[in-house]
Amino acid sequence: MSLAAVSTRTIAQKCSHATADDLRELERALHSGLTGTSQIVDEYEAALAALYGVRHVIAVSSGAASVTAALAGVDFHPGDEVIVAPTGPICTVLPILSLGLVPVFCDVAPDSFGLDPVDLRRCISARTCAVIEVPMWGYPIRSDATWAYLRDAGIPLIQDLAHAHMTRLNDTWLAHHGEISCFSTHDCKFISTGEGGFVMTDDDERAARIRAYTRFGNLTGETLGINLKLGGLQAALGLARSRQLGANLQHRQRNRERLLGLLDNPAFREMPVVVGGEVNAYSLLLQAVGHDGRELVHYQQRHGIESDIGKYDNQPLYQLPLLTRYQRDCPNAARLLRSLTTVPLHPDLVDDDLHYIAKVLNDYSPA
Numbered sequence: 001m002s003l004a005a006v007s008t009r010t011i012a013q014k015c016s017h018a019t020a021d022d023l024r025e026l027e028r029a030l031h032s033g034l035t036g037t038s039q040i041v042d043e044y045e046a047a048l049a050a051l052y053g054v055r056h057v058i059a060v061s062s063g064a065a066s067v068t069a070a071l072a073g074v075d076f077h078p079g080d081e082v083i084v085a086p087t088g089p090i091c092t093v094l095p096i097l098s099l100g101l102v103p104v105f106c107d108v109a110p111d112s113f114g115l116d117p118v119d120l121r122r123c124i125s126a127r128t129c130a131v132i133e134v135p136m137w138g139y140p141i142r143s144d145a146t147w148a149y150l151r152d153a154g155i156p157l158i159q160d161l162a163h164a165h166m167t168r169l170n171d172t173w174l175a176h177h178g179e180i181s182c183f184s185t186h187d188c189k190f191i192s193t194g195e196g197g198f199v200m201t202d203d204d205e206r207a208a209r210i211r212a213y214t215r216f217g218n219l220t221g222e223t224l225g226i227n228l229k230l231g232g233l234q235a236a237l238g239l240a241r242s243r244q245l246g247a248n249l250q251h252r253q254r255n256r257e258r259l260l261g262l263l264d265n266p267a268f269r270e271m272p273v274v275v276g277g278e279v280n281a282y283s284l285l286l287q288a289v290g291h292d293g294r295e296l297v298h299y300q301q302r303h304g305i306e307s308d309i310g311k312y313d314n315q316p317l318y319q320l321p322l323l324t325r326y327q328r329d330c331p332n333a334a335r336l337l338r339s340l341t342t343v344p345l346h347p348d349l350v351d352d353d354l355h356y357i358a359k360v361l362n363d364y365s366p367a
């Protein structure tokens, strides 16, 4: 079979999340309440809290809303600084700017999306109000080490886990290795409510502040807030689909094992998984060996295999016009992004798809 003959095929990044339960829960919501304070939203939050073993889950209208709400849970003055890696999406940084805060770009550790501990020390100032870790494509990072250091420094750790639902570190959810965790349930993420997100924390006081912020400050006129609530229909979908998260995780992890077992091209390898970490198989991260990974990105795209990282052109965030004024030298971040491509692993992929992906990738030879 020649590749030219099959290159019209598309392996999409996105999958269907439909479950047999969807209609039942949507119908229940239609009859019981559609607002962000209805019973079905409570049930959705309770299901996520039980799954993750955390005290508080606050459902919100998007992943961006979850980052905004998480920041509302920490103390800051306008102009204070939030430390973040330049390897995440702009979606994490725009909420920082929208609150009048200043992003400080910190380099990542080599071959990781986690912050480099040496550069983190350099980035901290008297104006640092929070640090946001953003583990991309579901690969765990050493949040435990970042958190231990920040706890001593009295700085809260927020994790943007939009890509890292169900990712584990040291036999527990990555979400447990920080004060506040943010998630997106946008249609292209691990679990979909179309648009949506949630925040989780074990801290009662922060949870109360975050929830109040998403509800106009509880309308008391004492504290600032806007409306970031998740609607009842989205919560109904989330509730139905939260029941599939475990099976979804296993299916993705199985696809990763299968695909890795089929790949035998020394031109790339999987990005290393940190010791004690377990990927959620949101995507497979492949790292080009001895050449520019963007070549691999373009090659797979020509063969119809979508690469999520291709959307960002493998560039650090401070290359974007809005963010150039915050540029800091982050050589590990730039090198890491240039070395990578992402490959879909979602549950819609059938055996034939995995074989197609493997054949395309095994036939790759860098220029």
Ligand SMILES: *Cc1c(COP(=O)(O)O)cnc(C)c1O
Pocket (backbone or CB within 6 Å): 062, 063, 064, 065, 088, 089, 091, 092, 134, 160, 161, 162, 163, 184, 185, 186, 195, 196, 197
């Ligand atoms: C998708 C994403 C967001 C934004 O989520 P939305 O639901 O689209 O608002 C934020 N951070 C990260 C890391 C993301 O991947």
